[in-house]
Amino acid sequence: MINTTSSSNSMMSSSVTSTNGAQSPGLKTYFKTPEGRYKLQYEKTYPAGLLHFAHGKTVTQVTLAHLKDKPTQTAQPSSSSLGVSSGVRSAAARLLGGGNGSRALGFVGGNGGSKSVSGTNRVGSLGASSSNGLLGNSNFDGKGTYLIFNAGDVILISDLNSQDKDPIKSIHFSNSNPACHAFDPDAKDGHDLLIGLNSGDVYSVSLRQQLQDVGKKLVGAQHYNKDGCVNNSRCTGIAWVPNGDGAFVVAHADGNLYIYEKSKDGSADPSFPVIKDQTQFSVAHARYSKNPVARWHICQGSINTIAFSTDGAYIATVGRDGYLRVFNYNNEQLVCGGKGYYGALLCCAWSMDGKYILTGGEDDLVQVWSMEDRKVVAWGEGHNSWVSGVAFDSYWSAPTSDGTGESIVYRFGSVGQDTQLLLWDLEADEIVVPMRRPPGGSPTFSTASQSSHWDSTCPVGTLQPAPSMRDVPKLSPVVIHRVHTEPLSGLNFTQESVLTVSREGHIKIWIRPGSAESQSSNSGSLLSTSLKEKPLFPGKAGSTGYKQMT
């Protein structure tokens, strides 16, 4: 018994040091924020030599996928008859799947889905699947959280809650490189995962089915835009329409966006009319009830990212022409939008309440767009290169206010090609007036100077020109942290952590300050001491901005 404990401990420590050993000198395994330390919990990547060709030509994106318990036709009551609330059950799954017990058996698996390398693994994972599964010994029937990411010509799936660095599944695409993907946890008929390729091809599949299959090919896929017959330019973004009953949209590098409906015939109707004016927004509908059902021509040059508002009412696009555009999805109308400072916009993301949109791009700025004002309300300065990923932290709640404010504070993050993760705080009532001078304050900058552009209200359905540098209030980051040695391509917030991903497919999972406790049972000792660090800077979070040394 003592032996097993010590051996499992030594395994732990060795795995921790190997995590640290993978670090380049100068990269820290934690970063401090006003609310405490974020610590590097896991890293995810893929074994060297997995990729065959064209590595580097694609940029890794990561999608988080929460698989729910497998719905079984008559099993609904029986699953509840197990009498476990979801919270308890998830804790149980964690313990059974990724807990110490299973590790002592000599394998790792967080969600009950262990690598299917040998028979013993399967036995070990029974614990997780039997807790909810009526289907006996097949794997991946339970709930779980997975990371889906692309690298080269491969789609990789990792178990978020396992400490295993390597993916549990890789799906090879012989014809073209996957470029983007999306997951819908509430998808009705099983097909919940979308994959868009460089060739323009699009697949919808069931994630669970992929996990259960032992092969290296996509299984049970519905194939759209086969061989690029409707559009052969690269897929740049793909998204399920929220509450869209199986509808999804695919953005392409030629400025077009297509709408598909899962229920409709897969065979394509490529007969969309020629686009007369490349610079103008236009919508064309398919003549027959075939996929894709509609084409939206958005802009000249590539669409780089698309994002739906949480309620699905709006879709935002950013692209090569530097414009953010916001459309009403249902009536197919442009609502508002505007140009960034300069260069292409690369990424965008909505706040949960739909009031703000973040964009990032080639001007090194993080831009905050207000849907109420229909204009840019702040520029975040702090990246030393292009901003490649932005996201609001919807799980974050402001440190309990000091009595002064009802003001809503948003926390958001950005990553860039400068290899850095930046965190920002935005106070909703603060951004009405410019509240921070740009670092190193230019003498010509005055808070009083507001041009006519700034005051004017922007009519619906029009695009704003690029604002002038002196007109836009500046934000400074709360945290600057260099997370990788290579350029980053995206970030994600989960309840427990922040995920960063590099262009080359290296993912790091940074656990939140408060989450250490719940995870400590899971991942060993080490993390248990650092709980509930007091915010380093009490008071208004917004005023603790990072001071740039210039």
Add this chain to the structure above:
Amino acid sequence: MGAAGSKLEKALGDQFPEGERYFGFENFGNTCYCNSVLQALYFCVPFREQLIEYYSNNKNLADAEESLLTCLADLFMQISSQKKKTGVISPKRFVQRLKKQNEIFRSYMHQDAHEFLNYLLNELVDILEKESHAAKSDPETSSPSGKIANGPKSAHANGAQKEPLDTWVHKNFQGILTNETRCLRCEIVTARDETFLDLSLDIEQNSSITSCLKNFSATETLNAEDKFFCDKCCSLQEAQKRMKIKRPPHILVIHLKRFKYIEQLSRHKKLSYRVVFPLELKLNNTVEDADAEYSLFAVVVHVGSGPNHGHYVSLVKSHNHWLFFDDENMEMIDESAVQTFFGSAQEFSSNTDHGYILFYERLAAGRTS
């Protein structure tokens, strides 16, 4: 010969721009540094047009005495008046003239493209200034304007104050930097202006041109061994110094300092850093006139892992198409291919093609791309 040209012609098809010519340059043994820069300059349309205009206005003069200016004008004329739309041309006369004139470029060794560009532009300026002075040699060129007298401004060796001449080369490439030094004792700011034809920027790994420009204009403290002599205090004082762009040029040439002298090795080393450059750029370090937008139209690329060998190629934007020139070869490339020349995010990468000199042209105000 011409195979590359006909391929390009085919690729462009009926989109071949009216009146435009695409010609590769023959290589005479390590003259790629020259070829790559010449392509970039040829597709710097205002420069090309003014050079050709100059040539046609000074036909007699050109026949009289050969200079780098006449050789360049001759070469550009030769290209633009070709019957064929594409092909290969030999810049032989120009290269011979260059070698005759400057021994640095005489050897067959690998040369620095930026050094060449710098030499060429300064040489053109000198020739134009001399001509202009010769033309109006009788009326004395006195009365130095008071405005620009607050600094030594390319004062001539003989001490005579020469009115700075605004040649068409200046009009294209010249900008003014202002060097502000604030004495930390008396707080007085001394501003000294200097002109530039290109900006040489220090680079960092995984950064952007925007960030390099910011660093270029970052405030620097002069202290310890490096104090500033304040005229007011009449002594060495600590001071703060920063460089800003007072007048942004029409054509902004940015040179990335990829060849760095490493003292321990007592030789130059190539920095393969990934430095991203946007296709549109605004300057963040101007005194005023911010928000002026530039558009990238040419990139001179250094290929190779070291400073003393390698190859130069260029990317050029012409009539909204990007073209790749490699001596006599050329092909059309997608705009998105420009990003393959940013550099390597990690050392020891197999990618050795790195953007070295960037050419941006200022867009007319109010124009949105």
